[in-house]
Amino acid sequence: MSRLAPKGARISVLYSAEDIAVRVRELASDIVRSLGTEPLVVPILKGSFIFAADLLRALHEAGAEPDMDFITLSSYGKGTRSLGEVTIMRDTEAAIAGRDVLIVDDILESGRTLAFAKDLLAARGAQRVMTCVLLNKPGKLAVDVKADFTGFDCPDRFVVGYGMDVAHAYRQLPFVGYIDQ
Template sequence: MDLSALGNDIERVVVSEEQIQNRLKELAAQVNKDYEGRDLILVGVLKGAIMAMADFSRHLQRHVDMDWMAVSSYGAGTKSSGVVRILKDLDSDILGREVLIVEDILDTGLTLSWLTENLLSRGAKSVSVLTVLRKPDAATVKVEAKYVGFDIPSEFVVGYGLDFNQKYRNLPFIGVLAKHLYS
């Protein structure tokens, strides 16, 4: 779906499809180097990280295990509720493994902080974070993201896995959602 098919739903594109793919390729090269010879498992955070997990993993030049979790601190709104819930847990044992969480966006930090601690408590050797987007101005909890695609302003964005009421995930770019749709 391209921008013209969306009418006035998107105020502007923040990160283009080409920018996303180029950056994921760069991040994959760094991860290849950083985890060479190590037992790495990617943990994608559903549903938002589906696009990033698929594209990022294809850029890796190594074998990698993948698993998924679904956690949420959002309801149907545009702001975090502050309560993290596990909706789908891992199928794999991560005891003694290097875990790289793949996430769509680091916003308040609440979800990723909780998730990092949760995975470490399960005996992971290490837990690092790769996020496509980070909103530095929105952080309420400090989370160290080892790999960051793009820093963006604190605006409500959709596309490339990010949704509003389960819509817009399939956009190949990331754009600011028009306020008239949610205010």
């Protein structure tokens, strides 16, 4: 299915808003079973903000009372390829030591961002650090990291929507799709 997106590009839908909603609820149940009801949830901004908001509501519905903080990391700049180096643009403020932490990210591709965040929070004394990604692109890893919770395996396409962008466009789309060429 294709839809006309802002700025005239045609976007093919990979994962509909309905499919995402169902999967987010399933992930929340799995997370509560593994991490309990009071994790510190740390979304990696900007791409994961919509996924993280939906996941937090689903965690509440699953009986959790998570705390939340944010970290902003960048490895892409304004392009579509990872620059290979992760930069902290905004750091967490919450106490990390002794806590169970769930890092939330939009996509696991090279793995650099997720590995960086996981190592950082572990070094700050987290009791346990687990990770949840909406999308996993198998075969693209540049570092050894695996998500503990994954929404969907993603084909090798540059995806947009549901918080993910290309040059800061298309984040607002309620689905995950790719730009038709």
